[in-house]
Amino acid sequence: MKPEGRKQEIIDSAAILFKERGYSAVTMRDLARAMGIKAASLYNHIQSKQEILASIIIDLAEHFTTGMNEIVKSDLTIIKKLEKIIELHIDITLTNADGLASLNNDWMHLEEENLTYFEQMRHDYEENFRQIVRTGVNNGVLANNNIEIIVFSTLSTLRTLYLWYPKQRTIDPDILKKDMITVLLKGII
Amino acid sequence: MKPEGRKQEIIDSAAILFKERGYSAVTMRDLARAMGIKAASLYNHIQSKQEILASIIIDLAEHFTTGMNEIVKSDLTIIKKLEKIIELHIDITLTNADGLASLNNDWMHLEEENLTYFEQMRHDYEENFRQIVRTGVNNGVLANNNIEIIVFSTLSTLRTLYLWYPKQRTIDPDILKKDMITVLLKGII
Numbered sequence: 001m002k003p004e005g006r007k008q009e010i011i012d013s014a015a016i017l018f019k020e021r022g023y024s025a026v027t028m029r030d031l032a033r034a035m036g037i038k039a040a041s042l043y044n045h046i047q048s049k050q051e052i053l054a055s056i057i058i059d060l061a062e063h064f065t066t067g068m069n070e071i072v073k074s075d076l077t078i079i080k081k082l083e084k085i086i087e088l089h090i091d092i093t094l095t096n097a098d099g100l101a102s103l104n105n106d107w108m109h110l111e112e113e114n115l116t117y118f119e120q121m122r123h124d125y126e127e128n129f130r131q132i133v134r135t136g137v138n139n140g141v142l143a144n145n146n147i148e149i150i151v152f153s154t155l156s157t158l159r160t161l162y163l164w165y166p167k168q169r170t171i172d173p174d175i176l177k178k179d180m181i182t183v184l185l186k187g188i189i
Numbered sequence: 190m191k192p193e194g195r196k197q198e199i200i201d202s203a204a205i206l207f208k209e210r211g212y213s214a215v216t217m218r219d220l221a222r223a224m225g226i227k228a229a230s231l232y233n234h235i236q237s238k239q240e241i242l243a244s245i246i247i248d249l250a251e252h253f254t255t256g257m258n259e260i261v262k263s264d265l266t267i268i269k270k271l272e273k274i275i276e277l278h279i280d281i282t283l284t285n286a287d288g289l290a291s292l293n294n295d296w297m298h299l300e301e302e303n304l305t306y307f308e309q310m311r312h313d314y315e316e317n318f319r320q321i322v323r324t325g326v327n328n329g330v331l332a333n334n335n336i337e338i339i340v341f342s343t344l345s346t347l348r349t350l351y352l353w354y355p356k357q358r359t360i361d362p363d364i365l366k367k368d369m370i371t372v373l374l375k376g377i378i
Contacts, residue, residue, distance in 0.1 A: 079378065133377075142377050145368040148357055153372045156349040157342045164341045171335060179334040183342045187376030188322075188331050189268065 007045045010035070012098070014052045019101035023053055023109045054114045056099045057107055061121040063092055068128050078136040079185065082154075085129065086181050089158040093165055094173055100162035129155065154184055196234045199224070201287070203241045208290035212242055212298045243303045245288045246296055250310040252281055257317050267325040268374065271343075274318065275370050278347040282354055283362055289351035318344065343373055 013035050017026045028049055032039040046052055067088040071081050093100060110118055133150050136142035142150070157180075165176070202224050206215045217238055221228040235241055256277040260270050282289060299307055322339050325331035331339070346369075354365070 082377075136377075143371065143375070145372055145377065146360060146364060148360065149365065149368045149372055150377050152353045152357075153346045153369065154377065156353070157345045160345040160349065164345070168337055168341075171337065175335060176338065179338045180342065182332065183334055183338055183376070185376050185378050186332070187372070187374050188271075188325075188334065188339050188343065189374050 003045065010042060010045055011052055011055050014049075015056050015096075015098035015102055018053070018056070018106055019098050023049075023102065023106035050109075050111055053102060053106060054110060056102045057110060057118060058114060060092065060096060060099050060103050061118050061125075064088065064125055065121045067092075068125050072128050072132070078132060078139065078141045081132050082136075082185060083181050085132075086158065086184060087177055089161060090173070090177050090180065093161045097162040097166050104159065104162070126151070126155070157184065192234065199231060199234055200241055200244050203238075204245050204285075204287035204291055207242070207245070207295055208287050212238070212291065212295035239298075239300055242291060242295060243299060245291045246299060246307060247303055249281065249285060249288050249292050250307050250314075253277065253314055254310045256281075257314050261317050261321070267321060267328065267330045270321050271325075271374060272370050274321075275347065275373060276366055278350060279362070279366050279369065282350045286351040286355050293348065293351070315340070315344070346373060 010031070014026070014031050017031060017034055026049070028042055029039050031049075031052075032042050035042075068085070071084045071088070074081070074084075076084065107118055107122075108115075130147065130151050133142065133154075134147055137144055137147055137150070165171075199220070203215070203220050206220060206223055215238070217231055218228050220238075220241075221231050224231075257274070260273045260277070263270070263273075265273065296307055296311075297304075319336065319340050322331065322343075323336055326333055326336060326339070354360075
């Protein structure tokens with residue numbers, strides 16, 4: 001296996017252990033044992049547990065950030081932009097639900113520069129989302145409800161998808177996207 | 190102060206500490222220190238940290254259960270039942286957001302009988318909610334989307350209210366109820 005493939009395998013295995021026990025409770029020794037390799041050989045690929053956590057969380061946050069920036073820059077309608085954001089969350093959840101557990105539960109264990117970088121990305125993401133909603137409400141494209149309630153209601157569902165979807169494998173990803181877009185935008189009535 | 194008032198004060202203080210540090214990390218000594226009293230005097234009112242946790246979580250779960258049972262038994266329309274459920278979550282969040290942190294994060298630390306009782310109540314609550322949604326979809330009162338997606342989308346928002354609302358004190362509770370009902374039932378368009 002190429003070194004990069006091995007490194008990714010370490011990161012993926014770590015994400016599962018972090019999800020199950022939390023970052024703080026997992027040691028590099030635990031990780032080596034779970035992978036059936038020697039702890040020393042982990043260090044040929046990775047410097048520290050912190051490097052693994054940063055790799056998981058920063059990669060995901062950059063994925064969200066890149067997706068959001070493309071949506072913001074686009075000349076799509078407000079409704080289409082919201083649909084694209086919902087699809088972005090579903091796509092990332094489908095490919096890396098384990099990593100999202102670290103992002104949601106263990107981001108505060110990132111160390112200095114990565115923590116600042118992550119918090120900035122999270123803040124900008126939410127602010128971009130809020131701005132799209134605000135524009136929609138001001139233009140009358142979205143119904144005139146409290147903007148913070150709209151932002152919270154939508155993001156709280158999208159941010160907990162990673163907990164729910166792994167237990168729902170019978171729902172086809174295309175149905176998930178279609179129905180989630182309908183439910184979040186048009187409600188359930 | 191009456192003994193019951195003192196006991197409630199201990200429970201409320203504990204809920205704040207559990208929210209901030211998690212149940213496992215808090216000792217009875219920490220709790221006494223936070224309250225400015227002697228650890229020994231806590232035991233005049235309460236037997237153990239476990240008794241406090243059970244009191245917080247079981248009281249809340251019974252509050253949800255009682256509310257849901259009244260709604261289920263009522264002859265309200267499906268839409269009215271869903272509105273009542275949203276109001277129930279908001280009312281409980283407004284009165285005990287700290288306790289809801291324990292219910293959401295520390296329920297697994299309940300001991301045997303209380304754990305079983307809690308899990309049964311949580312299961313029944315979700316099943317009652319699912320049944321109301323299923324009836325609504327089957328009767329054509331609710332739009333024909335995947336039932337699990339409707340249940341998840343709605344409950345994920347209601348269950349994370351306790352995290353969000355304490356940071357949003359500028360939103361009037363009546364606006365919160367009105368707009369949350371609109372957003373969850375009719376969507377944001």
